[in-house]
Amino acid sequence: MEQTQDEHPKGGVASLSVEGVLVGHGRVPKHVQVREYVRGLVREAQPGTAAPSERELVHQFHVARMTVRQAMDSLVAEGLLERIPGRGTFVAHPRRTVGRMRSFTEEMGSRGMLAESQTLLARRETAGPGVARALEMTAGDPVIHWRRLRRADGHPMCVEDAYLNEVLLPGFLQSGMPTSLYEALADRGLRPTWAEDSITADVANADEGRLLEIPAGGPVMRHSRRALAVEKIVEVSRSVYRGDRFTMWVQLGRET
Template structure:
C-alpha cells in the first residue's frame, strides 16, 4: 500500500535525520516525491501521530514529538526507573512534614486513627524536565529519620535500609485532568491529560507506604504485562476499593479526606 511507503520514509527521517520539534516535509513535498494523493500522505502521518512519533500543532504543522517514557508497574523508585532508561533523575521537595493519620489514611496504612505519619510531596524530574508530582504517606514509626537531616530522595530506599524493602503493592490507575496547581509544577496547561496512580505498598504483610503520583500524559505511556487468569495474588482483605475508592485528590493536610 502506498501509504506504508510514505509512513516508513517518515519513520526513517525521524530516526536518522530529524530531532524533537523538527517539522516534517509538507504534504505537497511528500505528494510530489511519492506520486500519491494528499489523502494517502495524511493516512501515513495519522498512523505516526497515533504511535506518538509525530504531533500536530494547529496552524503550524506537524512535528517530531517528544518521546514518551514507558511507565511499567514495578516496585521501583523513580530515580531507579529513570536511570534504567538512561535519564538523570532529580527532585524538588514541595512539602515534608509529620502529620496525623485520618480515618481513611489510617485504613490504607492499617494504623490507628491519629497515628504519626510522614507526608512527602515532591516534583520529580528527568533530564531537567518535570515528569510527575508525587505524594507519599509513610508510618513514622517505621522510618523515624525519614525527614532527617533532609527528606529522603527515595522512600523505597529508606524502607530497604530498615529491612522493610517493598515486596508487593496494589494500584488504582485513572486518567485525570490536571488542575492549575499541579499543571504549574509540571510546566503544562491546566486541564491537560495526566495519569494518576494510587498505590499501597507492602513489605510482607506490613503496609509501609501509601502514594498518589500524577504523571504528565504527554510524556508517559502505560505498559502492563497480562497473562491468563490464575489464582488471586493477594488476600481479598487487601482490596483497595473500600479504602481508596474515592476519585478526589487527597488533601495533603488530611490524608485521604
C-alpha cells in the same frame, strides 16, 4: 484460641473455624484484631480452604459486620484470601509476580533518563480517614507526608505525595531526606516487595498544572499505590503524571 480444620464430605472444600475467641481491649482497632486472628487461621491452610464466614466471625468476636468486612477486605487485598462470587471466601493461591517493583529513579533509569527530585514538603502530620484506612492505622495517628516534584532529563514528570507510618520509620525526617525512598526503606529492611496500584485518567488542577508546566485542565494520569514489605504496609502514595510524557508499562504473564 482453638483452630480447627474440617473436611467437607463428598469432595467438598476444607473449611476453617475459630472457637471461643473474644476481641481484646486496648488501642488496637477491632478490625485489626479480627484480621490478625483470621490471618493466624489461614496462614498454614491449603489454597482453596474455606475461610470463616462473616456471620461466624461476628458471632465469635461480638463485633459489627462492618468491622468483620473491613478485616476480611484487608486480607483479600493482601492476597491471603480471595472471594468467589456465589461461593464465599477462600484461602488464596500464592500470588504470581512478573518482574520486580521499581522506584521512580529505577524506572526512569531503565528508560535511559536521568531522574531528579525536588522536595516540596516534608513534615509530620496526623492521618486523615483515607490515609489511615490505607495504612491500616487509626485516624489522627502520626504519619510522614513527603511531597516531591519528580523530573526526568530535567522535565517535570509527576508530582508525588507519599505517606509513611512514622512508627515504622523513627527519625526519618531528622536524618535528612533521602535521594530514593525505596533505598531508604531498604536500609531499614522495609523495601516494598509488592504493591496494589490503581490508575485513572484525569485533568490537572491549577496547582498541578503549575508544577507540571501544563495548562490547568490538561491531561494527567493519577497513580495510587499501597506498597507492602511482605505483609507490612510501608507506603501509600498518590502521583500525578503528565499524560503527554509518561507511558505506564505493565508486564503480564499467564499461570502455568
